[in-house]
Amino acid sequence: MDIYGHDRKLENVEKRIRDADYSEDNKSLIFEFENRLFAEGLETSRVLKYMSQMNMISRWFGKNLADVDEKDVEQLVGSLERSSKKYSTKRDYKITIKKFFKWLYRSEKLEMVDWIPTKKSRENDKLPEDMLTPDDIKKMVDAAGNARDRAIIYTLYESAARISELANMKMRDVKFDEDGALIHLDGKTGPRTVRVAYSVPALGTWIEMHPNKNDKDAYVWINIGSRSKGQPMKYSSFQRLIKRTAKKANIDKNVHHHLFRHSRATELSQIIEQPLLEKFMGWVHGSGMTSVYLHLSDEDLDNAICNMYGRDNRKSKEPALKPQFCPFCDKPISPTSQLCTNCGKPLNAETAIDLDEKRKQVADVMQLLISDPELNQLVQEKISEVKENDI
Known part of the structure; x- marks a missing residue:
């Protein structure tokens, strides 16, 4: 399921290119480039980005792309660098310029674009204090307006799922057992199965309320409002839910769906070894994603070094959100529960x-x-x- 609407968005960009006032030669080249991108196995989301940017780049050059020389490239890149666009936006355009002209000229004239700097800036790297804490997650769960939203907040964090992986979960992908639940996720690096524990009560409650709980092919996360009721949730629905709940919980951070994944990866990195972390997160081994996602504090480093020297009493890390069990029926309960969802008895x-x-x-x-x-x-x-x- 395309939760982002990329196919529809690409069709709109293609129409804008066909209706553009630049030359037919440029349009033809851009569509040939698009075909090459798909032939390379790129996902629609990436092709959409390249096509949208090539539409603008063709306008900016103001001439046939086949006639562009190094001086034209220098002038455009210089104007781009002096603009008020974000660093990441400038970088994306420069990457597109390099990729297009390397494709256009194959092995010739590569010096025309090889010089363009596209190194990723570290200025916007997240600090440890930017990460969501277990306390933030608890606050958001408490602020959530219904059983579905509580289950989404818990599951998104504990599973560290990409939003597309979460959105595509079906009933058959959730298997409850005595240790919690196994969730089957299928993302851009292939399928994987992750275990969740403290999410289980909230997830189980939502599934029990689900109108199609007995249909193994039914999507787990569906709309419950009057608009599109019963339909699978789209990307925008998840985003609104997360923003709304974070605001209601007074979380003073830039909370978005990917921050859940960043934060969970940072937490797990202090508990499990890197190979297991890569498998849990769905990273390709050696891809360097570990360094991108982990945001450890100076205190974390200090504790690790002290533990290495035998000072094991130095704040050894344990999961801050841990599953609890009802003292009466021994069923798992959420960290924020006041009553057991199974037997209904008070927990304190x-x-x-x-x-x-x-x-x-x-x-x-x-x-x-x-x-x-x-x-x-x-x-x-x-x-x-x-x-x-x-x-």
Whole structure:
């Protein structure tokens, strides 16, 4: 399932290129380039980006692309660098320019674009304090408005799934067992299976409420509002949910779906070895993704060195979010649960006292209804009205 709508967006870009006021020769070259990109096995999302940028690049050059020389390239790259565009946007355009002209000229004239710098900047690297903490996740779960949203927040974080992997989950991809649940994910680096534990109560509750829970091919994450009710959630739906919940939870960070993955990778890196981390995250071994995703603090480094020298009492890392088990029925419960979702019993003294107080209040109200004939009659009349309206 294309949760991003890339196919539709690519069709729109292709139409803009066909309707553009630059030369037919340029249009022909751009579409030939598109075919080459697909032939190389690039995903639609990448082709979409190249095509959108080539549309702009063709306009900027203002001449036939086949007639562009190194001076033209220097002038365009210089203008691009002086512009107010973000570093990442400038870099993307420069990468596209290099790729297009290397394809156009094959092994000739490579010096025309080889000089263009495309090194990734580290200025925007995330700091440890930018990461989501387990406490942030708990706050977002508490702020979530319904069972589905709570399950998404927990599962997105604990599984470290890419948003496309999460969106494409079907009922058959979730297997509950005595240790939690195994979730089958299928992403850009291939399929993998990850275990989740503290997400299980929230995930299980949502699946039990799911209107198509017995259909193995049904998507797990569906819309529950009046618009597109029952349809699989799209990328924009996940984004709105995450932004809305983070705002409601007063999380003062730039929270987006990929930050969940970044943060979980950083947490796991302090607990499991790199080969296992790469497998869990769905990274290709040796790809360098570990260094991109991990954001450890100076304290983390200090603790690791002290532990290496035998100071094992120095804050050894454990998962901050750990599954808990009900002391009455021994079923897993979420870290934020006050009541067991399986047996319904309170999990701490405060909740038990609060529950008893609420029961007492209900009993007092019922006693008042029984002892006051007029009030009792009024309630009976209202009940009769409701029944008549339902018929």
